[in-house]
Amino acid sequence: MDYLEFKITCLEEFREILIAELAEIGFDSFLETETGIDAYAPESDFDREAFGQLIESYREAAEISLTEGKMPKVNWNEEWEKNYDPIAVDDLVYVRASFHEPQPNFKHEIVINPKMSFGTGHHATTFQMLRHQGELDHQGRRVLDVGSGTGILAIMAHLLGAREVEAFDIDDWCVDNGNENFDLNGLHTRMGLGTIRQVNPQGPFEIILANINKNVLLDEMAIYAGLLPSQGHLLLSGFYTQDIDDLVNAAKPLGLNLIKSSEKDNWAALILQKE
Incomplete structure:
Protein backbone atom coordinates (compact mmCIF):
# COMPACT_ATOMS: atom_id res chain seq x y z
CA MET A 1 0.00 0.00 0.00
CA ASP A 2 1.45 3.34 -1.05
CA TYR A 3 1.25 6.36 1.21
CA LEU A 4 0.85 10.04 0.46
CA GLU A 5 3.39 12.13 2.33
CA PHE A 6 2.76 15.77 3.23
CA LYS A 7 5.60 17.83 4.62
CA ILE A 8 3.80 20.61 6.46
CA THR A 9 5.51 23.73 7.75
CA CYS A 10 3.51 25.51 10.47
CA LEU A 11 3.78 27.49 13.68
CA GLU A 12 4.90 25.33 16.59
CA GLU A 13 1.75 25.94 18.66
CA PHE A 14 -0.40 24.44 15.89
CA ARG A 15 1.48 21.14 15.48
CA GLU A 16 -0.57 19.05 17.88
CA ILE A 17 -3.84 20.64 16.79
CA LEU A 18 -3.09 19.76 13.17
CA ILE A 19 -2.11 16.20 14.11
CA ALA A 20 -5.42 15.73 15.91
CA GLU A 21 -7.41 17.21 13.03
CA LEU A 22 -5.58 15.21 10.36
CA ALA A 23 -6.10 12.00 12.31
CA GLU A 24 -9.83 12.62 12.11
CA ILE A 25 -9.76 12.54 8.28
CA GLY A 26 -7.71 9.40 7.75
CA PHE A 27 -4.05 10.23 8.38
CA ASP A 28 -2.48 7.47 10.43
CA SER A 29 1.12 8.46 11.09
CA PHE A 30 2.96 11.65 11.94
CA LEU A 31 6.52 12.75 12.53
CA GLU A 32 7.26 16.08 14.19
CA THR A 33 10.06 18.04 12.53
CA GLU A 34 11.94 21.21 13.33
CA THR A 35 9.62 23.23 11.10
CA GLY A 36 6.30 21.41 11.51
CA ILE A 37 5.09 17.87 10.83
CA ASP A 38 5.31 15.15 8.23
CA ALA A 39 1.89 13.53 7.82
CA TYR A 40 1.09 10.24 6.08
CA ALA A 41 -2.17 8.85 4.71
CA PRO A 42 -2.95 5.69 2.70
CA GLU A 43 -3.41 6.72 -0.92
CA SER A 44 -6.23 4.24 -1.50
CA ASP A 45 -8.84 6.05 0.62
CA PHE A 46 -7.41 9.57 0.84
CA ASP A 47 -10.12 12.27 1.13
CA ARG A 48 -8.55 15.15 -0.77
CA GLU A 49 -11.55 17.44 -0.39
CA ALA A 50 -11.59 17.12 3.40
CA PHE A 51 -7.81 17.61 3.49
CA GLY A 52 -8.02 20.77 1.38
CA GLN A 53 -10.75 22.25 3.55
CA LEU A 54 -8.80 21.50 6.72
CA ILE A 55 -5.58 23.05 5.43
CA GLU A 56 -7.39 26.17 4.23
CA SER A 57 -9.10 26.62 7.60
CA TYR A 58 -5.70 26.77 9.35
CA ARG A 59 -3.48 28.12 6.57
CA GLU A 60 -3.40 31.76 7.64
CA ALA A 61 -3.47 31.35 11.42
CA ALA A 62 -0.87 28.56 11.46
CA GLU A 63 1.19 29.99 8.58
CA ILE A 64 0.99 26.70 6.70
CA SER A 65 2.96 25.73 3.64
CA LEU A 66 3.26 22.17 2.38
CA THR A 67 4.68 19.85 -0.22
CA GLU A 68 3.14 16.56 -1.31
CA GLY A 69 4.84 13.36 -2.32
CA LYS A 70 4.25 9.64 -2.56
CA MET A 71 6.15 6.88 -0.86
CA PRO A 72 5.95 3.08 -0.95
CA LYS A 73 5.14 0.98 2.08
CA VAL A 74 7.25 2.31 4.93
CA ASN A 75 9.31 0.57 7.57
CA TRP A 76 7.56 2.53 10.33
CA ASN A 77 9.70 1.04 13.08
CA GLU A 78 12.79 2.45 11.38
CA GLU A 79 11.11 5.84 11.00
CA TRP A 80 10.15 5.91 14.67
CA GLU A 81 13.68 5.01 15.71
CA LYS A 82 14.92 8.05 13.83
CA ASN A 83 12.40 10.45 15.35
CA TYR A 84 11.06 9.06 18.63
CA ASP A 85 12.57 10.46 21.83
CA PRO A 86 11.87 9.21 25.35
CA ILE A 87 9.90 11.45 27.71
CA ALA A 88 9.59 11.92 31.46
CA VAL A 89 6.42 12.78 33.36
CA ASP A 90 7.89 14.43 36.45
CA ASP A 91 9.59 11.66 38.44
CA LEU A 92 6.52 9.45 38.05
CA VAL A 93 7.24 7.60 34.82
CA TYR A 94 9.83 7.38 32.07
CA VAL A 95 8.33 6.45 28.71
CA ARG A 96 10.77 5.01 26.22
CA ALA A 97 10.98 2.72 23.21
CA SER A 98 12.74 -0.63 23.37
CA PHE A 99 15.77 0.83 21.60
CA HIS A 100 16.34 3.45 24.36
CA GLU A 101 18.38 2.82 27.49
CA PRO A 102 16.46 2.51 30.80
CA GLN A 103 16.68 5.32 33.36
CA PRO A 104 16.74 4.39 37.06
CA ASN A 105 15.55 7.63 38.68
CA PHE A 106 11.81 7.21 38.07
CA LYS A 107 9.10 5.44 40.04
CA HIS A 108 7.93 3.63 36.93
CA GLU A 109 9.02 2.89 33.38
CA ILE A 110 6.86 2.16 30.34
CA VAL A 111 8.22 0.71 27.11
CA ILE A 112 6.15 1.77 24.09
CA ASN A 113 6.88 0.82 20.50
CA PRO A 114 4.21 3.02 18.93
CA LYS A 115 4.39 2.16 15.23
CA MET A 116 1.43 4.14 13.81
CA SER A 117 -0.72 4.23 16.95
CA PHE A 118 -1.43 7.23 19.15
Missing part, protein backbone atom coordinates in the same frame (compact mmCIF):
# COMPACT_ATOMS: atom_id res chain seq x y z
CA GLY A 119 -0.52 7.76 22.78
CA THR A 120 3.22 7.83 23.37
CA GLY A 121 3.26 10.42 26.13
CA HIS A 122 4.50 13.08 23.74
CA HIS A 123 1.05 14.45 23.08
CA ALA A 124 -0.11 16.93 25.74
CA THR A 125 -3.29 14.94 26.40
CA THR A 126 -1.47 11.68 27.12
CA PHE A 127 1.10 13.50 29.25
CA GLN A 128 -1.62 15.03 31.41
CA MET A 129 -3.54 11.77 31.72
CA LEU A 130 -0.41 10.01 32.97
CA ARG A 131 0.20 12.78 35.49
CA HIS A 132 -3.39 12.63 36.73
CA GLN A 133 -3.19 8.85 37.03
CA GLY A 134 -0.22 9.33 39.33
CA GLU A 135 -2.46 11.39 41.64
CA LEU A 136 -5.05 8.62 42.13
CA ASP A 137 -4.84 5.44 44.20
CA HIS A 138 -5.06 2.55 41.71
CA GLN A 139 -4.20 -0.16 44.22
CA GLY A 140 -6.68 -3.01 43.95
CA ARG A 141 -8.97 -1.06 41.62
CA ARG A 142 -10.72 -2.13 38.41
CA VAL A 143 -9.71 0.27 35.62
CA LEU A 144 -11.24 0.79 32.17
CA ASP A 145 -9.22 2.45 29.39
CA VAL A 146 -11.54 3.73 26.64
CA GLY A 147 -9.93 4.28 23.23
CA SER A 148 -6.66 2.84 24.44
CA GLY A 149 -4.40 3.56 21.42
CA THR A 150 -0.92 2.27 22.22
CA GLY A 151 -2.18 1.03 25.60
CA ILE A 152 0.00 3.43 27.56
CA LEU A 153 -2.68 4.48 30.09
CA ALA A 154 -3.73 0.87 30.70
CA ILE A 155 -0.09 -0.01 31.29
CA MET A 156 0.25 2.92 33.71
CA ALA A 157 -2.79 1.66 35.63
CA HIS A 158 -1.20 -1.79 35.87
CA LEU A 159 2.07 -0.31 37.17
CA LEU A 160 0.14 1.71 39.76
CA GLY A 161 -1.32 -1.48 41.19
CA ALA A 162 -4.70 -1.90 39.52
CA ARG A 163 -6.28 -5.29 40.25
CA GLU A 164 -7.82 -5.56 36.78
CA VAL A 165 -7.43 -3.48 33.61
CA GLU A 166 -9.72 -3.58 30.59
CA ALA A 167 -8.90 -1.69 27.40
CA PHE A 168 -10.26 -1.39 23.88
CA ASP A 169 -9.99 0.69 20.71
CA ILE A 170 -11.93 1.05 17.46
CA ASP A 171 -8.79 0.65 15.30
CA ASP A 172 -7.50 -2.88 14.71
CA TRP A 173 -3.97 -1.54 14.20
CA CYS A 174 -4.11 0.01 17.68
CA VAL A 175 -5.35 -3.27 19.12
CA ASP A 176 -2.44 -5.22 17.63
CA ASN A 177 0.08 -2.58 18.68
CA GLY A 178 -1.47 -2.21 22.13
CA ASN A 179 -1.27 -5.93 22.78
CA GLU A 180 2.41 -5.91 21.81
CA ASN A 181 3.00 -3.08 24.28
CA PHE A 182 1.04 -4.91 26.98
CA ASP A 183 3.39 -7.86 26.55
CA LEU A 184 6.44 -5.61 26.75
CA ASN A 185 5.24 -4.26 30.10
CA GLY A 186 3.94 -7.39 31.76
CA LEU A 187 0.23 -6.57 31.45
CA HIS A 188 -1.50 -9.91 30.91
CA THR A 189 -4.72 -8.80 29.28
CA ARG A 190 -5.86 -8.38 25.67
CA MET A 191 -7.19 -5.19 24.15
CA GLY A 192 -10.71 -5.39 22.75
CA LEU A 193 -11.86 -4.08 19.37
CA GLY A 194 -14.85 -1.76 18.99
CA THR A 195 -16.68 1.17 20.54
CA ILE A 196 -17.76 1.13 24.17
CA ARG A 197 -21.26 0.11 23.08
CA GLN A 198 -19.92 -2.78 21.02
CA VAL A 199 -17.45 -4.00 23.63
CA ASN A 200 -20.02 -3.50 26.43
CA PRO A 201 -17.65 -3.62 29.42
CA GLN A 202 -19.23 -4.77 32.66
CA GLY A 203 -18.80 -2.41 35.60
CA PRO A 204 -18.26 -1.25 38.12
CA PHE A 205 -14.86 0.31 37.42
CA GLU A 206 -13.40 2.51 40.15
CA ILE A 207 -11.34 4.41 37.54
CA ILE A 208 -12.26 5.11 33.91
CA LEU A 209 -9.73 6.67 31.53
CA ALA A 210 -10.97 8.29 28.32
CA ASN A 211 -8.52 10.24 26.16
CA ILE A 212 -10.49 10.55 22.91
CA ASN A 213 -12.14 13.72 21.57
CA LYS A 214 -14.88 16.07 22.70
CA ASN A 215 -17.71 14.69 20.58
CA VAL A 216 -17.11 11.08 21.59
CA LEU A 217 -16.74 12.03 25.25
CA LEU A 218 -20.03 13.92 25.22
CA ASP A 219 -21.79 11.06 23.44
CA GLU A 220 -20.49 8.43 25.87
CA MET A 221 -20.55 10.41 29.13
CA ALA A 222 -23.70 8.73 30.44
CA ILE A 223 -22.17 5.30 29.79
CA TYR A 224 -19.06 6.23 31.80
CA ALA A 225 -21.25 7.47 34.66
CA GLY A 226 -23.21 4.22 34.65
CA LEU A 227 -20.04 2.14 34.95
CA LEU A 228 -18.66 4.08 37.92
CA PRO A 229 -19.53 3.37 41.57
CA SER A 230 -20.01 6.16 44.09
CA GLN A 231 -16.69 7.98 44.62
CA GLY A 232 -15.28 6.47 41.43
CA HIS A 233 -13.07 8.64 39.22
CA LEU A 234 -13.34 9.55 35.54
CA LEU A 235 -10.24 10.98 33.83
CA LEU A 236 -10.89 12.80 30.56
CA SER A 237 -8.71 14.41 27.91
CA GLY A 238 -8.54 14.86 24.15
CA PHE A 239 -10.15 18.30 23.93
CA TYR A 240 -9.12 21.95 24.00
CA THR A 241 -9.20 24.24 27.03
CA GLN A 242 -12.15 26.17 25.59
CA ASP A 243 -14.19 22.96 25.73
CA ILE A 244 -13.83 22.40 29.47
CA ASP A 245 -17.17 23.99 30.36
CA ASP A 246 -19.04 21.84 27.82
CA LEU A 247 -17.60 18.65 29.33
CA VAL A 248 -18.18 19.74 32.94
CA ASN A 249 -21.75 20.83 32.19
CA ALA A 250 -22.51 17.50 30.53
CA ALA A 251 -21.01 15.56 33.44
CA LYS A 252 -22.68 17.33 36.35
CA PRO A 253 -26.30 16.14 35.77
CA LEU A 254 -24.91 12.60 35.75
CA GLY A 255 -23.49 13.04 39.26
CA LEU A 256 -19.93 13.63 38.05
CA ASN A 257 -18.24 16.56 39.76
CA LEU A 258 -15.03 18.28 38.72
CA ILE A 259 -12.15 17.57 41.12
CA LYS A 260 -9.25 18.95 39.10
CA SER A 261 -8.44 20.37 35.68
CA SER A 262 -5.13 20.97 33.94
CA GLU A 263 -3.95 22.30 30.61
CA LYS A 264 -0.87 21.95 28.42
CA ASP A 265 -0.35 23.48 24.98
CA ASN A 266 -4.06 24.45 24.86
CA TRP A 267 -5.11 20.82 25.53
CA ALA A 268 -7.14 20.13 28.68
CA ALA A 269 -7.54 17.19 31.07
CA LEU A 270 -10.07 16.67 33.85
CA ILE A 271 -10.50 14.51 36.94
CA LEU A 272 -14.19 13.97 37.77
CA GLN A 273 -15.63 12.05 40.71
CA LYS A 274 -19.05 10.41 40.98
CA GLU A 275 -21.22 11.43 43.90
